[in-house]
Amino acid sequence: MRDSELAQIRQLPLFRTMADDSFALLMRAAYDQTFPAFVQLIEQGAEPDFLHIVVEGSVELFARWQDRETTMAVVRPVSSFILAACIKDAPYLMAARTLEKTRIILLPSVDLRAVFQTDHKFAMATINELASCYRSVVRHAKDIKLRNARERLAAYILRKTRDSKSASFIIPVEKRLLASYLGVTPESLSRTMKSLQEVGAKVDGQRVIITDRKALEAVAHPSPLIDGPDCDDEAALAGAALLDDGDDDESVVARPYTY
Template identity: 30%
Template structure:
């Protein structure tokens, strides 16, 4: 099949910026979970912020580095990596609109992971002191940041459950079924990132991931390169039943202060 055909779904691929923000204030306005934050607070953050565009492969920050900025991912994608010597282990792929490891910023502690740009990224860098001051002085902004951290925590718990409760084959199968869940039967969907990164995210070696992919045909899932097709959706979804408490998308749900 021609990999350029329009019938292929690009679901979950890192999003390109269709209308990138031109100013820090624009970037804050574009961040959905900040909509309840008063304009003057966003103005104050923007006054101590800068937009930073980085090409794929750029290091955003290193493990053990103490943050000077709170970093909002506005466009592109960033991979978080655990590092020991020359070895790296993929932890998570961050997409817009999210904060990069905000706990380190809030606690003035070193980053526990390295951040590297996967697809050309736009970041909003807000001075760490300004960010912390806004958290401590504005209730709406504090609630927004809290919702961001809550969503991040729930994503991590789901990942731990996925790793602990499912076999390698089940993790791969559920990943593929979830990837194609909104695609019409028989229509291919493209893997959203390199296979080595997916393997790391699913807690296995590239070789184990490849073996699992090779065995998907008997469960109704066809793999051709980086294209995935549910040829027999009922068979696939029966064998790899999705659990909303593991596989469900984790959206931001900002708390609203009483009286607002």
Template identity: 30%
Template sequence: MASLGPNALARMIDIATVTSYEARDLLFRDGEAAEYFYCVLSGYVRLYRLNKDGREADIRICGPGDTFAECLLSVGDTYYYNSQAAENATVARFELQKVRTIAEQEKDVAKAIIQCLSNYLRSTMDCIANDRLQTAPQRVAQYLLDNCPRDSASASIRLPFQKSLLAGKLGLAPEALSRAFSALRRAGVTVRGRIIQISDISALKQI
């Protein structure tokens, strides 16, 4: 939206519908007919799939500013995964067919969609690479380092969501996340609820 010209921006805002969901509310289910793509305004939305035995696999945790289901603008007429409010969340939703029409008339919108899809592809490739190249403690360490203040020797971080969501975001089972935090104690990482204390950032970088 930030890259759109005034006319294109006005048209997109005009078709946006803002909706709020309570924790655990479903936005849509895998296989349902797709009508909208979404942008998270506040809270967090969990994207996941189920296998035939009912086991869940997190695909992505979307926070404020993130979009999802935008791939359906170019191909597909059903949702490919389930979407659930991980906590109270407010989203803007955009009717797919109306956005397709606007994109045909407004080059700014078409370019923004391409940029959005490209960014998501790159982040997905990074996620796959991290899953294959990093151990669980390394994934957790990298997340903590990404959220530490720059040029600090130590830090205190408050997770913006429950640790179960962090596990899903990092592609870990909850028990694997717990073991990873235990392994990071030697690097000065202490966990108290959502508060993560890092006494030695330089040691964490060596993980």
């Protein structure tokens, strides 16, 4: 593995505080692999062999049931995913696939479990990571249960432009994926998007332009208790991730789901 990646991983909140030799031990058996686009990395129900860390590219976490699928999150560099399954050594609840050519570091989960048995700092970091992830899913569940499709989309748009000066942004994923994340069909998303033109959001291809933020806010009623802290972008779908440690309600960007 290249030193530059190693350094980058070392700076992740999860690994930053741990002892040098713990880190070395963890990385000793690590793999560094690059996958093409649209490769399924893990299947739900499988046993967790590795903690995954996205170094370049992006990964979709999704869930399947019968013939249906829903995307739960998109993980971007540099973040880990499926931490919880690795910790519990229990079957993955979600599946994962690359959305583009993606570079992943794979840490054997046995090593992971061994190391946080001995390295208290690492255990503390893990606690923080898990608590953040937990809160992320709770917010997602609240979003889905409390708002309708229109309100969710409006809220998403506001999240994506919250702390940027700009009144427009590029949807960072295929619209069908955004639809799935928001819990609607692509057709519904398309129509809903159109209907938002009357309340302040125009769409042009992958670009969304906010024409009336106040009006949008009147629809979405954004709340930090659903949309996350002010500083962060949509953790799950936007998320350039973060070398920053902070609390999920104070950091620059909250960590995406970890599963």
